[in-house]
Amino acid sequence: MKKTREGFGRALAELGRVNPDVVVLVGDLTDSTMVSFFAEEFPDRFIEMGVAEQNMMTAAAGLSLVGKIPFLSTYGAFATCRCLDQIRVTVCYSDLNVKIGGAHGGISVGPDGATHQAMEEIAILRSMPNMKVIVPCDFHETRKATLAAADIWGPVYIRFGRENVPVVTTPETPFEFGKGLVMRSGGDVAIVACGVMVSEALVATETLAARGIDARVINLHTIKPIDRMLLIAAADECGAIVTAEEHQIHGGLGSAVAEVVVRHCPVPMEFVAVDDRFGQSGTPDELMTAFGLKARDIVAAVERVMRRKTARVLEN
Amino acid sequence: MTPMTRQNPHRLEPDALTRKALEIRRDIITMLVEAKSGHTGGPMGFADVATTLFFHEFVYDPARPKWPDRDMWFFSMGHMTPIHYSCLAEAGFFPRRDLLKFRKLDGHLQGHPSSLDTPGVEVSSGSLGQGLSIAFGAAHGSRMDGHPRRVYALLSDGEQQEGSTWEAAMAAGHYKLDNLCAIIDYNNIQIDGCVEDVMGLAPLGDKYRAFRWHVLEVDGHDIAAVLAALDEARAHKGSPTVILARTVMGQPISFMRDRSEWHGKPPTPEQGEKAMTELGSTLAEWTSRLLTA
Numbered sequence: 001m002k003k004t005r006e007g008f009g010r011a012l013a014e015l016g017r018v019n020p021d022v023v024v025l026v027g028d029l030t031d032s033t034m035v036s037f038f039a040e041e042f043p044d045r046f047i048e049m050g051v052a053e054q055n056m057m058t059a060a061a062g063l064s065l066v067g068k069i070p071f072l073s074t075y076g077a078f079a080t081c082r083c084l085d086q087i088r089v090t091v092c093y094s095d096l097n098v099k100i101g102g103a104h105g106g107i108s109v110g111p112d113g114a115t116h117q118a119m120e121e122i123a124i125l126r127s128m129p130n131m132k133v134i135v136p137c138d139f140h141e142t143r144k145a146t147l148a149a150a151d152i153w154g155p156v157y158i159r160f161g162r163e164n165v166p167v168v169t170t171p172e173t174p175f176e177f178g179k180g181l182v183m184r185s186g187g188d189v190a191i192v193a194c195g196v197m198v199s200e201a202l203v204a205t206e207t208l209a210a211r212g213i214d215a216r217v218i219n220l221h222t223i224k225p226i227d228r229m230l231l232i233a234a235a236d237e238c239g240a241i242v243t244a245e246e247h248q249i250h251g252g253l254g255s256a257v258a259e260v261v262v263r264h265c266p267v268p269m270e271f272v273a274v275d276d277r278f279g280q281s282g283t284p285d286e287l288m289t290a291f292g293l294k295a296r297d298i299v300a301a302v303e304r305v306m307r308r309k310t311a312r313v314l315e316n
Numbered sequence: 317m318t319p320m321t322r323q324n325p326h327r328l329e330p331d332a333l334t335r336k337a338l339e340i341r342r343d344i345i346t347m348l349v350e351a352k353s354g355h356t357g358g359p360m361g362f363a364d365v366a367t368t369l370f371f372h373e374f375v376y377d378p379a380r381p382k383w384p385d386r387d388m389w390f391f392s393m394g395h396m397t398p399i400h401y402s403c404l405a406e407a408g409f410f411p412r413r414d415l416l417k418f419r420k421l422d423g424h425l426q427g428h429p430s431s432l433d434t435p436g437v438e439v440s441s442g443s444l445g446q447g448l449s450i451a452f453g454a455a456h457g458s459r460m461d462g463h464p465r466r467v468y469a470l471l472s473d474g475e476q477q478e479g480s481t482w483e484a485a486m487a488a489g490h491y492k493l494d495n496l497c498a499i500i501d502y503n504n505i506q507i508d509g510c511v512e513d514v515m516g517l518a519p520l521g522d523k524y525r526a527f528r529w530h531v532l533e534v535d536g537h538d539i540a541a542v543l544a545a546l547d548e549a550r551a552h553k554g555s556p557t558v559i560l561a562r563t564v565m566g567q568p569i570s571f572m573r574d575r576s577e578w579h580g581k582p583p584t585p586e587q588g589e590k591a592m593t594e595l596g597s598t599l600a601e602w603t604s605r606l607l608t609a
Contacts (some may be wrong), residue, residue, distance in 0.1 A: 023457070047456065055449045055483035063386065064455020065438055070453070090450060093440040094431045174402050177486075192484070257554070 002167050004160035004196075005103050009034030012071055014143075014238030015150050016042045021067060022150060025060055025184040027074040029054050032162075033103040035073045057083040057098070061090045066099040069150055076102025076118030076159050079163070080125060091155050092128040097184035098151045098156075105135070105159035106195060106246030107291055108284040109276060117279035118159070123251025126224050132156045135245075135253070138167045138200035141221060152177055161194065161246075163284045166199040169219075170229070180227040181268035186216035189302050189309070190234035190241045194220050194253050197244035200288075208302055215302060222251055223241050228260050235265040242270045242301045242311040246293055268308035270301040298311035322385050322464065325378070326371040326407070329439065330539045337347045337367040341568075342595050343402035346602045349588035351419040357565040357578035358472065359399035361536070362501045364369055365561050366396075367543045368501070369468065370403040373593070376409035381435040386463050388438055388454050392447020393472035393501065394428035395580070401425050405609075409436035412609035443569075445478025447471060448498060448521070452484045455496035455556075466550065469498040474506035477515045481528070489528030496556040497549045501536070503565040505576045524558045536561030554590075569594055 010157050015022045024038045030048070033089045039046040049056040053074055060070035072079065076230045080087065091098045098229040105118045125131050132152060134297045136142040142160045149156040168183065175181075183198065184205055193201040205215045216238055218230065235241060241261060243254035261267060274291050288294055327338060341363050348354045358601025359366075375387040391400050406414040412425070424433045428442030439450055451469035458465045475481055488496055502520070504511045509566070511517055521531040530552045534541045542561065549557035565579070566572025569591045583591055585599070592599050 017499065049487060052483035052487065054480040055452070055487055057483070058449030058480070059441065059453035059456065059487065062450040062455070063457040065450070066457035066461070067453050086446055086449075089441065089443040090439060090446050096439070157561045176459075250520045299524070
């Protein structure tokens with residue numbers, strides 16, 4: 001178990017050592033977004049922006065115009081919803097090299113409640129031309145995604161969480177921006193997940209295997225641009241897909257996958273996500289259970305989609 | 317040009333700037349009549365200040381819009397494209413005949429500025445209240461590098477009502493960015509009427525002083541005074557400078573001056589002809605000058 005946000009903070013310090021153009025902006029959340037590693041090592045390239053996220057976003061745009069690679073850091077809910085016009089008009093319309101670190105993503109932030117739980121931002125940012133969206137699954141992947149973001153031109157959003165989450169990759173696991181990663185092979189159903197839901201999906205496969213269902217698990221860390229070929233192959237070979245995300249059911253990973261599947265290889269799909277409601281206070285585990293985001297919910301969704309897949313086969 | 321000799325490629329003096337501002341105003345009327353849409357009053361009123369900036373103050377090389385040694389300017393008031401584009405064209409960033417395709421599908425001059433479409437536009441704008449923040453970032457980054465560039469934020473008075481403008485003002489004052497100069501087109505008119513009636517700003521200078529800025533006020537139609545203010549802003553150290561440029565919207569057209577109805581509409585061909593007469597030319601003459609330029 002390890003914090004994904006630490007992967008972000010550690011990667012920024014690494015980037016600072018190799019790339020003098022990297023600068024970090026923070027909105028009064030230095031420690032909780034873990035950019036303190038960078039701040040301590042590179043105070044001259046660290047800019048405290050105070051509680052003023054809109055200015056931070058456009059200031060990052062200005063820094064990119066003079067050749068900097070700005071990473072800004074605040075909670076995902078504030079970085080996106082609060083600054084949406086700045087992201088749309090200044091950052092995305094101009095295709096500027098701004099990297100947005102969205103901390104405390106998803107519902108597992110816990111006790112702070114709905115205001116601090118970013119669960120809409122993947123849908124919102126996915127609709128912005130030029131924006132890239134990455135939702136890494138654990139500490140190592142967050143670190144690699146952050147390093148990769150510095151090498152990708154244009155606006156990039158990286159979402160990570162607050163809590164300790166299971167480490168399901170290693171420092172050596174490949175990370176390729178724009179490519180999904182098959183975490184477990186299987187031919188009966190494909191579970192496509194991002195963020196902490198990757199580990200829930202892997203747990204779910206154990207129950208499924210005991211019930212005779214051989215599930216493939218795809219870690220789709222890059223939601224935009226989406227790995228179409230991997231998804232088309234999964235739909236074609238498995239004949240059924242379940243998506244799993246710590247996000248609203250509308251417009252996020254599940255919708256993005258469905259857009260590809262419906263167009264190229266329609267198969268039955270089910271969606272594990274937050275069902276059109278705001279979050280609330282609770283412990284992370286309580287919330288994940290209450291909102292239907294646990295391995296058992298994925299198992300149930302797989303069983304639903306398998307019934308639909310079988311029914312379709314019988315109809316044929 | 318090298319960093320040692322960085323200066324404006326034109327360096328026009330006040331008399332020549334006055335003549336240039338007249339030509340710029342003819343461009344504005346001609347392109348708006350041709351486009352049949354766009355904002356007239358603000359660009360006409362800001363013409364003397366903008367001409368002074370583009371033909372005396374700003375450091376740039378139109379042959380190399382991304383020349384690393386350039387100054388940077390940000391038209392936060394995106395609707396000022398007629399003056400922005402006219403100045404860019406006159407300065408040599410793109411052919412003047414392009415002005416006749418303003419706001420048209422087959423041109424590159426969007427209704428509000430798009431940096432991916434138009435050389436010389438640093439960043440897209442059109443949603444108010446973002447330009448000062450962008451300028452803050454560019455100025456902060458330039459200072460980090462010890463770059464001699466100056467960064468200019470061109471703002472409208474109406475957009476002082478945006479909260480994000482004050483976030484940026486606070487940050488620039490806090491970080492003492494003396495390579496940053498904001499110039500506010502203070503014509504006291506916005507779409508719904510007089511600024512003080514819609515949402516009062518006065519005392520605007522005191523507000524910037526409270527945010528730790530150096531504040532200058534000038535008559536925005538007195539080119540010598542604008543030049544002096546720009547000199548003072550450049551010489552001032554230890555805080556950013558804001559120049560409140562008092563202008564008259566629609567200047568000098570008799571039927572446009574100080575009338576908020578001219579904020580967001582173009583002249584009809586008849587109104588355009590009348591305006592061109594007041595500017596000492598005709599639409600036909602100026603259109604043909606643009607077409608052959």
